[in-house]
Amino acid sequence: MLSSRTVAVFLLMTPLVPSVLAQRSESTASLLLRFDNEHDLAAKEHLLLTVTNKDAGAGPPLLRLAESTTNSDTRWMAMRGMATLRYTDCAPFLEASLKDSDALVRSNAARALGDLRIGNASTALLAMFAAEQDPAAIQQASAALQMLDIKAAVPLIREKLPVFTGQTREWLIGALGMLGSIRDVPLIAGYLDDDVSGMAATEAIRELAGVSFGPLSLSTNGGVNGYPPPETLAARAWWKSHKVEWPHCDDCHPKSSR
Numbered sequence: 659m660l661s662s663r664t665v666a667v668f669l670l671m672t673p674l675v676p677s678v679l680a681q682r683s684e685s686t687a688s689l690l691l692r693f694d695n696e697h698d699l700a701a702k703e704h705l706l707l708t709v710t711n712k713d714a715g716a717g718p719p720l721l722r723l724a725e726s727t728t729n730s731d732t733r734w735m736a737m738r739g740m741a742t743l744r745y746t747d748c749a750p751f752l753e754a755s756l757k758d759s760d761a762l763v764r765s766n767a768a769r770a771l772g773d774l775r776i777g778n779a780s781t782a783l784l785a786m787f788a789a790e791q792d793p794a795a796i797q798q799a800s801a802a803l804q805m806l807d808i809k810a811a812v813p814l815i816r817e818k819l820p821v822f823t824g825q826t827r828e829w830l831i832g833a834l835g836m837l838g839s840i841r842d843v844p845l846i847a848g849y850l851d852d853d854v855s856g857m858a859a860t861e862a863i864r865e866l867a868g869v870s871f872g873p874l875s876l877s878t879n880g881g882v883n884g885y886p887p888p889e890t891l892a893a894r895a896w897w898k899s900h901k902v903e904w905p906h907c908d909d910c911h912p913k914s915s916r
Contacts, residue, residue, distance in 0.1 A: 835862025
């Protein structure tokens with residue numbers, strides 16, 4: 659005999675079954691129409707996930723919708739769907755969208771170009787990044803620059819680092835750590851004392867200089883509540899002992915490609 663708890667769970671789940679089955683059998687065109695008209699972002703994302711899960715060939719209709727809709731939330735979220743489906747034919751649309759007036763559209767266009775590894779979008783992405791002032795768009799563009807290994811962005815990243823703060827600066831430091839060279843260590847080391855960017859600076863120096871900053875001995879713990887973390891404390895100590903004679907660095911092992 660089923661327990662009362664089991665029966666209750668079954669009764670709660672049963673009404674959902676027809677809805678789930680109906681959604682799975684719904685046509686892509688119908689789902690995309692609902693997707694375009696939905697503006698609750700969680701519900702909209704669920705509809706997009708349904709489309710990409712049920713129809714691997716949904717790239718072209720997603721592109722047509724993104725090109726024709728008047729809804730910016732549809733436009734930028736459709737870009738995510740096309741990236742998920744690896745639909746590279748949307749590249750010209752993504753490049754054009756880097757100039758869109760909506761920052762979320764620009765952000766997602768940049769990220770999708772990176773996710774899809776559209777290498778020939780480098781020029782357009784660099785132009786967007788150079789002109790960009792929105793923090794979220796800066797973050798996603800910096801991620802795309804890393805994905806596409808666009809080292810020509812390094813001078814632009816250096817320029818933007820002192821302009822932006824917080825999380826945006828973290829993303830920029832991360833991008834410089836991947837795209838820059840050991841010559842960028844002094845600039846990045848200047849952010850080791852920053853409460854927000856210190857860990858990003860530590861990781862970037864580790865990447866560029868090939869220096870390991872951990873694990874430390876138990877006698878050198880982090881500050882209050884473990885922050886700064888031991889790795890950042892080690893990076894600070896390392897830089898303090900190196901900056902006077904920089905760039906002489908006997909313990910550095912930068913990647914050969916640097």
